[in-house]
Amino acid sequence: MSGEMRAARLHAPGEPLRIDRVAVPDIGPRDVLVEVKACGIIPNMNAIFSGTLWNRLPSLPARVGLDAAGVVVQVGRTVTGIAIGARVYVNPWLACGTCPYCRAGVPLQCSAAAFQGYFGFTDQSAPLLRAYPYGGFAEYMPAAAERLVMLPDSVSFEHAARFGYLGTSFAALRHAEVGAGSWVAINGVTGTLGAGATLHALAMGATRILGIGRNRAVLAQIKSLAPSRVDVLALGDYPVTEWILSRSDGIGVDVLLDCSGRAAAAGTTAAALGAVKRGGIVVNIGALTEKLEIEPIAFMVKALTFRGSNWFTTGEGQLMAEMAGAGVLDLASLKTRAYPLEGVNDALAEVKTRPGGLTNIVINPDR
Ligand SMILES: [Zn+2]
Numbered sequence: 001m002s003g004e005m006r007a008a009r010l011h012a013p014g015e016p017l018r019i020d021r022v023a024v025p026d027i028g029p030r031d032v033l034v035e036v037k038a039c040g041i042i043p044n045m046n047a048i049f050s051g052t053l054w055n056r057l058p059s060l061p062a063r064v065g066l067d068a069a070g071v072v073v074q075v076g077r078t079v080t081g082i083a084i085g086a087r088v089y090v091n092p093w094l095a096c097g098t099c100p101y102c103r104a105g106v107p108l109q110c111s112a113a114a115f116q117g118y119f120g121f122t123d124q125s126a127p128l129l130r131a132y133p134y135g136g137f138a139e140y141m142p143a144a145a146e147r148l149v150m151l152p153d154s155v156s157f158e159h160a161a162r163f164g165y166l167g168t169s170f171a172a173l174r175h176a177e178v179g180a181g182s183w184v185a186i187n188g189v190t191g192t193l194g195a196g197a198t199l200h201a202l203a204m205g206a207t208r209i210l211g212i213g214r215n216r217a218v219l220a221q222i223k224s225l226a227p228s229r230v231d232v233l234a235l236g237d238y239p240v241t242e243w244i245l246s247r248s249d250g251i252g253v254d255v256l257l258d259c260s261g262r263a264a265a266a267g268t269t270a271a272a273l274g275a276v277k278r279g280g281i282v283v284n285i286g287a288l289t290e291k292l293e294i295e296p297i298a299f300m301v302k303a304l305t306f307r308g309s310n311w312f313t314t315g316e317g318q319l320m321a322e323m324a325g326a327g328v329l330d331l332a333s334l335k336t337r338a339y340p341l342e343g344v345n346d347a348l349a350e351v352k353t354r355p356g357g358l359t360n361i362v363i364n365p366d367r
Pocket residue numbers: 095096097098099100101102103107109110111112113
Protein backbone atom coordinates (compact mmCIF):
# COMPACT_ATOMS: atom_id res chain seq x y z
CA MET A 1 0.00 0.00 0.00
CA SER A 2 1.11 3.55 -0.45
CA GLY A 3 -0.23 6.99 0.25
CA GLU A 4 -0.99 8.87 3.41
CA MET A 5 -3.10 8.21 6.48
CA ARG A 6 -4.11 9.88 9.73
CA ALA A 7 -2.40 8.84 12.96
CA ALA A 8 -2.57 10.22 16.51
CA ARG A 9 0.92 11.04 17.75
CA LEU A 10 2.36 12.03 21.11
CA HIS A 11 4.81 14.89 20.47
CA ALA A 12 5.73 15.72 24.06
CA PRO A 13 4.91 14.04 27.40
CA GLY A 14 1.70 15.37 28.94
CA GLU A 15 0.61 17.25 25.81
CA PRO A 16 -2.58 16.42 23.92
CA LEU A 17 -2.13 13.96 21.05
CA ARG A 18 -2.01 15.50 17.58
CA ILE A 19 -3.65 14.02 14.49
CA ASP A 20 -0.91 14.02 11.85
CA ARG A 21 -0.79 12.94 8.25
CA VAL A 22 1.92 10.32 7.82
CA ALA A 23 2.87 7.77 5.17
CA VAL A 24 1.08 4.41 5.29
CA PRO A 25 3.85 2.17 6.71
CA ASP A 26 5.61 -0.54 4.73
CA ILE A 27 5.53 -4.00 6.27
CA GLY A 28 8.26 -6.57 6.82
CA PRO A 29 8.13 -10.10 5.36
CA ARG A 30 6.70 -11.56 8.61
CA ASP A 31 4.18 -8.74 9.16
CA VAL A 32 0.67 -7.89 8.11
CA LEU A 33 -0.90 -4.46 7.63
CA VAL A 34 -4.10 -4.01 9.63
CA GLU A 35 -6.77 -1.45 8.77
CA VAL A 36 -7.73 -0.42 12.29
CA LYS A 37 -11.47 -0.48 13.05
CA ALA A 38 -11.32 0.08 16.83
CA CYS A 39 -8.63 0.79 19.41
CA GLY A 40 -9.26 0.89 23.14
CA ILE A 41 -8.80 3.80 25.55
CA ILE A 42 -7.77 2.59 29.00
CA PRO A 43 -7.60 4.28 32.40
CA ASN A 44 -3.81 4.15 32.65
CA MET A 45 -3.22 5.93 29.36
CA ASN A 46 -3.20 9.54 30.60
CA ALA A 47 -0.68 8.66 33.30
CA ILE A 48 1.58 6.83 30.84
CA PHE A 49 1.45 9.65 28.27
CA SER A 50 2.35 12.13 31.03
CA GLY A 51 5.81 10.56 31.01
CA THR A 52 6.06 10.93 34.79
CA LEU A 53 5.91 7.22 35.65
CA TRP A 54 8.65 4.58 35.37
CA ASN A 55 7.45 3.44 31.95
CA ARG A 56 9.77 4.21 28.99
CA LEU A 57 7.95 6.12 26.27
CA PRO A 58 8.90 5.43 22.65
CA SER A 59 10.96 8.12 20.92
CA LEU A 60 8.80 11.13 20.14
CA PRO A 61 6.78 11.99 18.18
CA ALA A 62 5.28 8.52 18.60
CA ARG A 63 2.25 6.86 17.04
CA VAL A 64 0.29 5.54 20.00
CA GLY A 65 -2.66 3.28 20.76
CA LEU A 66 -2.50 -0.07 22.58
CA ASP A 67 -5.41 -2.42 21.88
CA ALA A 68 -6.20 -2.43 18.18
CA ALA A 69 -8.59 -4.60 16.21
CA GLY A 70 -9.28 -4.48 12.51
CA VAL A 71 -8.99 -6.16 9.14
CA VAL A 72 -5.85 -7.51 7.44
CA VAL A 73 -5.35 -5.61 4.17
CA GLN A 74 -1.81 -6.69 3.26
CA VAL A 75 0.21 -9.82 4.06
CA GLY A 76 4.02 -10.04 4.19
CA ARG A 77 5.68 -12.37 1.69
CA THR A 78 6.69 -15.11 4.16
CA VAL A 79 3.44 -15.10 6.16
CA THR A 80 1.33 -18.23 5.78
CA GLY A 81 -2.16 -19.03 6.99
CA ILE A 82 -3.42 -15.46 7.25
CA ALA A 83 -5.59 -14.11 4.47
CA ILE A 84 -6.44 -10.60 3.41
CA GLY A 85 -9.80 -9.77 4.98
CA ALA A 86 -9.11 -11.64 8.24
CA ARG A 87 -10.63 -9.95 11.32
CA VAL A 88 -7.95 -9.67 14.00
CA TYR A 89 -6.93 -8.28 17.38
CA VAL A 90 -3.28 -7.23 17.54
CA ASN A 91 -1.59 -8.41 20.73
CA PRO A 92 0.74 -5.43 21.31
CA TRP A 93 3.19 -7.39 23.51
CA LEU A 94 6.69 -7.13 22.00
CA ALA A 95 9.35 -9.62 23.14
CA CYS A 96 12.91 -9.86 21.89
CA GLY A 97 13.05 -13.62 21.30
CA THR A 98 16.68 -13.87 22.42
CA CYS A 99 16.98 -12.96 26.12
CA PRO A 100 17.18 -15.76 28.74
CA TYR A 101 13.41 -15.52 29.40
CA CYS A 102 12.42 -15.62 25.74
CA ARG A 103 14.82 -18.55 25.19
CA ALA A 104 13.12 -20.32 28.07
CA GLY A 105 9.75 -19.88 26.34
CA VAL A 106 8.33 -17.18 28.63
CA PRO A 107 8.12 -14.04 26.46
CA LEU A 108 5.87 -12.36 29.06
CA GLN A 109 8.98 -12.06 31.20
CA CYS A 110 11.19 -10.76 28.36
CA SER A 111 14.06 -8.54 29.54
CA ALA A 112 13.27 -6.06 26.75
CA ALA A 113 9.46 -6.29 26.80
CA ALA A 114 7.43 -3.42 25.39
CA PHE A 115 3.90 -2.59 24.31
CA GLN A 116 3.65 -1.60 20.66
CA GLY A 117 2.26 1.93 20.48
CA TYR A 118 2.55 2.48 24.23
CA PHE A 119 5.75 2.02 26.28
CA GLY A 120 8.75 -0.12 27.16
CA PHE A 121 9.13 -1.95 30.47
CA THR A 122 12.92 -1.71 30.77
CA ASP A 123 15.82 0.35 29.47
CA GLN A 124 16.43 -2.49 26.99
CA SER A 125 13.01 -1.97 25.33
CA ALA A 126 14.04 0.77 22.89
CA PRO A 127 15.05 -1.49 19.95
CA LEU A 128 11.67 -3.26 20.00
CA LEU A 129 9.80 0.06 20.10
CA ARG A 130 11.95 1.26 17.18
CA ALA A 131 11.15 -1.92 15.22
CA TYR A 132 7.39 -1.42 15.67
CA PRO A 133 6.81 2.34 16.05
CA TYR A 134 3.11 2.02 15.24
CA GLY A 135 0.06 2.48 17.45
CA GLY A 136 -3.59 1.68 17.00
CA PHE A 137 -4.87 5.26 16.97
CA ALA A 138 -4.22 5.33 13.22
CA GLU A 139 -5.95 4.22 10.05
CA TYR A 140 -3.39 1.45 9.46
CA MET A 141 -0.77 -0.32 11.55
CA PRO A 142 1.75 -3.08 10.80
CA ALA A 143 1.89 -6.03 13.21
CA ALA A 144 3.86 -9.26 13.41
CA ALA A 145 1.76 -12.14 12.09
CA GLU A 146 2.42 -14.31 15.15
CA ARG A 147 0.81 -11.70 17.43
CA LEU A 148 -2.60 -11.79 15.75
CA VAL A 149 -5.70 -13.14 17.46
CA MET A 150 -8.28 -14.25 14.90
CA LEU A 151 -11.73 -12.87 15.69
CA PRO A 152 -14.97 -14.77 15.05
CA ASP A 153 -17.54 -12.73 13.09
CA SER A 154 -19.72 -12.46 16.20
CA VAL A 155 -17.03 -10.60 18.19
CA SER A 156 -17.20 -6.88 17.42
CA PHE A 157 -14.06 -4.84 16.85
CA GLU A 158 -15.16 -2.63 19.76
CA HIS A 159 -15.27 -5.60 22.13
CA ALA A 160 -11.94 -6.87 20.81
CA ALA A 161 -10.45 -3.44 21.59
CA ARG A 162 -11.03 -4.37 25.25
CA PHE A 163 -8.98 -7.59 24.98
CA GLY A 164 -5.92 -6.15 26.72
CA TYR A 165 -7.55 -5.70 30.11
CA LEU A 166 -9.86 -8.68 29.61
CA GLY A 167 -6.87 -10.86 28.77
CA THR A 168 -4.92 -9.67 31.81
CA SER A 169 -7.81 -10.76 34.04
CA PHE A 170 -8.24 -14.03 32.13
CA ALA A 171 -4.58 -15.05 32.42
CA ALA A 172 -4.62 -14.27 36.16
CA LEU A 173 -7.71 -16.41 36.74
CA ARG A 174 -6.02 -19.24 34.81
CA HIS A 175 -2.94 -18.90 37.03
CA ALA A 176 -5.33 -19.19 39.98
CA GLU A 177 -6.85 -22.37 38.49
CA VAL A 178 -10.36 -20.91 38.48
CA GLY A 179 -12.86 -23.41 37.12
CA ALA A 180 -16.10 -25.21 37.85
CA GLY A 181 -17.44 -24.24 41.25
CA SER A 182 -14.62 -21.86 42.21
CA TRP A 183 -15.23 -19.14 44.78
CA VAL A 184 -13.47 -15.95 43.76
CA ALA A 185 -13.08 -12.62 45.56
CA ILE A 186 -12.17 -9.64 43.39
CA ASN A 187 -10.75 -6.57 45.12
CA GLY A 188 -11.21 -3.48 42.94
CA VAL A 189 -14.13 -5.03 41.07
CA THR A 190 -15.44 -1.68 39.82
CA GLY A 191 -12.34 -0.98 37.72
CA THR A 192 -11.69 -2.04 34.14
CA LEU A 193 -9.67 -5.07 35.25
CA GLY A 194 -12.13 -6.06 37.96
CA ALA A 195 -15.18 -5.84 35.72
CA GLY A 196 -13.40 -7.94 33.08
CA ALA A 197 -12.39 -10.45 35.74
CA THR A 198 -16.05 -10.80 36.74
CA LEU A 199 -17.06 -11.56 33.15
CA HIS A 200 -14.29 -14.15 32.88
CA ALA A 201 -14.95 -15.75 36.26
CA LEU A 202 -18.58 -16.21 35.19
CA ALA A 203 -17.44 -17.72 31.87
CA MET A 204 -14.97 -20.06 33.57
CA GLY A 205 -17.54 -21.58 35.91
CA ALA A 206 -17.01 -19.75 39.19
CA THR A 207 -20.15 -20.07 41.31
CA ARG A 208 -19.48 -17.41 43.94
CA ILE A 209 -17.92 -14.13 42.87
CA LEU A 210 -17.45 -11.59 45.65
CA GLY A 211 -16.65 -8.12 44.36
CA ILE A 212 -15.28 -5.32 46.53
CA GLY A 213 -15.17 -1.71 45.37
CA ARG A 214 -16.20 1.87 45.98
CA ASN A 215 -18.57 3.07 43.28
CA ARG A 216 -22.07 1.93 44.23
CA ALA A 217 -23.55 2.45 40.76
CA VAL A 218 -20.89 0.25 39.16
CA LEU A 219 -21.20 -2.31 41.98
CA ALA A 220 -24.91 -2.58 41.15
CA GLN A 221 -24.08 -3.18 37.48
CA ILE A 222 -21.57 -5.88 38.42
CA LYS A 223 -24.12 -7.57 40.70
CA SER A 224 -26.74 -7.50 37.93
CA LEU A 225 -24.48 -9.57 35.63
CA ALA A 226 -25.52 -12.71 37.55
CA PRO A 227 -27.39 -11.91 40.78
CA SER A 228 -27.37 -15.54 41.99
CA ARG A 229 -23.58 -15.88 41.60
CA VAL A 230 -22.25 -12.36 42.19
CA ASP A 231 -22.33 -10.45 45.46
CA VAL A 232 -20.79 -7.03 46.05
CA LEU A 233 -19.54 -4.96 48.97
CA ALA A 234 -19.11 -1.20 49.03
CA LEU A 235 -15.95 -0.43 51.01
CA GLY A 236 -16.82 0.91 54.41
CA ASP A 237 -20.21 -0.80 54.65
CA TYR A 238 -18.87 -3.86 56.48
CA PRO A 239 -15.45 -5.26 57.49
CA VAL A 240 -13.94 -6.97 54.43
CA THR A 241 -12.63 -10.18 56.04
CA GLU A 242 -15.90 -10.92 57.81
CA TRP A 243 -17.97 -10.10 54.73
CA ILE A 244 -16.05 -12.55 52.51
CA LEU A 245 -16.16 -15.27 55.19
CA SER A 246 -19.90 -14.75 55.64
CA ARG A 247 -20.39 -15.50 51.94
CA SER A 248 -18.00 -18.45 51.73
CA ASP A 249 -19.38 -20.78 54.40
CA GLY A 250 -16.96 -19.37 56.97
CA ILE A 251 -13.91 -20.98 55.33
CA GLY A 252 -13.01 -18.37 52.72
CA VAL A 253 -12.57 -18.17 48.96
CA ASP A 254 -10.41 -20.32 46.69
CA VAL A 255 -9.03 -17.29 44.91
CA LEU A 256 -8.41 -13.64 45.65
CA LEU A 257 -7.75 -11.47 42.61
CA ASP A 258 -6.35 -8.07 43.53
CA CYS A 259 -7.07 -5.37 40.95
CA SER A 260 -6.37 -2.40 43.27
CA GLY A 261 -5.21 0.77 41.56
CA ARG A 262 -2.05 2.72 42.35
CA ALA A 263 -3.72 4.94 44.93
CA ALA A 264 -5.62 2.18 46.76
CA ALA A 265 -5.05 1.28 50.41
CA ALA A 266 -3.10 -1.91 51.05
CA GLY A 267 -5.27 -2.50 54.13
CA THR A 268 -8.18 -3.69 51.97
CA THR A 269 -5.97 -6.28 50.27
CA ALA A 270 -4.63 -7.38 53.66
CA ALA A 271 -8.17 -7.77 54.98
CA ALA A 272 -9.23 -9.82 51.94
CA LEU A 273 -6.12 -12.00 52.39
CA GLY A 274 -7.55 -12.98 55.75
CA ALA A 275 -10.50 -14.65 54.03
CA VAL A 276 -8.67 -16.95 51.61
CA LYS A 277 -9.27 -20.67 52.08
CA ARG A 278 -6.45 -23.10 52.95
CA GLY A 279 -4.49 -23.86 49.79
CA GLY A 280 -5.94 -20.76 48.15
CA ILE A 281 -4.24 -18.66 45.50
CA VAL A 282 -3.91 -14.86 45.53
CA VAL A 283 -3.01 -13.15 42.25
CA ASN A 284 -2.13 -9.49 41.91
CA ILE A 285 -2.79 -7.73 38.59
CA GLY A 286 -3.31 -4.27 40.07
CA ALA A 287 -0.87 -1.43 40.50
CA LEU A 288 -1.03 -1.18 44.29
CA THR A 289 2.19 0.46 45.43
CA GLU A 290 1.57 0.79 49.16
CA LYS A 291 3.48 -1.81 51.18
CA LEU A 292 1.37 -4.81 52.09
CA GLU A 293 1.75 -6.33 55.54
CA ILE A 294 1.62 -10.09 55.45
CA GLU A 295 2.16 -12.77 58.05
CA PRO A 296 4.43 -15.37 56.42
CA ILE A 297 3.45 -17.99 58.98
CA ALA A 298 -0.13 -17.87 57.68
CA PHE A 299 1.19 -18.73 54.20
CA MET A 300 2.94 -21.76 55.68
CA VAL A 301 0.10 -22.94 57.87
CA LYS A 302 -2.60 -22.38 55.23
CA ALA A 303 -0.38 -23.39 52.26
CA LEU A 304 -1.29 -20.14 50.48
CA THR A 305 0.16 -18.81 47.25
CA PHE A 306 0.65 -15.13 46.42
CA ARG A 307 1.76 -14.33 42.90
CA GLY A 308 1.68 -11.62 40.26
CA SER A 309 0.57 -11.88 36.65
CA ASN A 310 1.10 -9.55 33.73
CA TRP A 311 -0.73 -9.45 30.40
CA PHE A 312 -1.46 -12.70 28.54
CA THR A 313 -0.20 -14.80 25.64
CA THR A 314 -1.53 -14.60 22.10
CA GLY A 315 -2.78 -18.15 22.69
CA GLU A 316 -4.82 -16.95 25.66
CA GLY A 317 -6.13 -14.14 23.46
CA GLN A 318 -7.27 -16.78 20.98
CA LEU A 319 -9.05 -18.71 23.75
CA MET A 320 -10.87 -15.50 24.75
CA ALA A 321 -11.91 -14.91 21.14
CA GLU A 322 -13.21 -18.48 20.98
CA MET A 323 -15.17 -18.10 24.23
CA ALA A 324 -16.58 -14.72 23.18
CA GLY A 325 -17.51 -16.09 19.76
CA ALA A 326 -19.42 -18.95 21.35
CA GLY A 327 -21.15 -16.64 23.84
CA VAL A 328 -19.53 -18.39 26.84
CA LEU A 329 -17.72 -15.15 27.58
CA ASP A 330 -20.61 -12.69 27.42
CA LEU A 331 -19.40 -9.23 26.42
CA ALA A 332 -22.88 -7.80 25.78
CA SER A 333 -22.79 -5.89 29.07
CA LEU A 334 -19.82 -3.77 27.93
CA LYS A 335 -21.18 -0.35 27.08
CA THR A 336 -19.18 1.06 24.20
CA ARG A 337 -18.59 4.79 23.82
CA ALA A 338 -16.95 5.33 20.45
CA TYR A 339 -15.07 8.40 19.27
CA PRO A 340 -13.60 9.22 15.85
CA LEU A 341 -9.81 9.60 15.64
CA GLU A 342 -10.14 13.38 15.89
CA GLY A 343 -11.87 12.88 19.26
CA VAL A 344 -8.99 10.95 20.82
CA ASN A 345 -8.19 13.70 23.35
CA ASP A 346 -11.87 13.94 24.34
CA ALA A 347 -11.87 10.17 24.84
CA LEU A 348 -8.75 10.40 26.99
CA ALA A 349 -10.44 13.13 29.04
CA GLU A 350 -13.56 10.99 29.50
CA VAL A 351 -11.64 7.97 30.78
CA LYS A 352 -10.20 10.15 33.57
CA THR A 353 -13.65 10.95 34.90
CA ARG A 354 -15.29 7.51 34.71
CA PRO A 355 -14.87 4.52 36.96
CA GLY A 356 -13.74 1.88 34.41
CA GLY A 357 -16.36 -0.75 35.17
CA LEU A 358 -18.26 -1.93 32.13
CA THR A 359 -17.70 1.28 30.16
CA ASN A 360 -15.74 0.55 26.98
CA ILE A 361 -14.24 3.68 25.41
CA VAL A 362 -12.82 3.15 21.93
CA ILE A 363 -11.54 5.07 18.93
CA ASN A 364 -12.88 4.21 15.47
CA PRO A 365 -10.10 5.50 13.16
CA ASP A 366 -12.15 4.73 10.05
CA ARG A 367 -14.95 7.12 10.99
ZN1 LIG B 1 13.25 -11.43 25.46
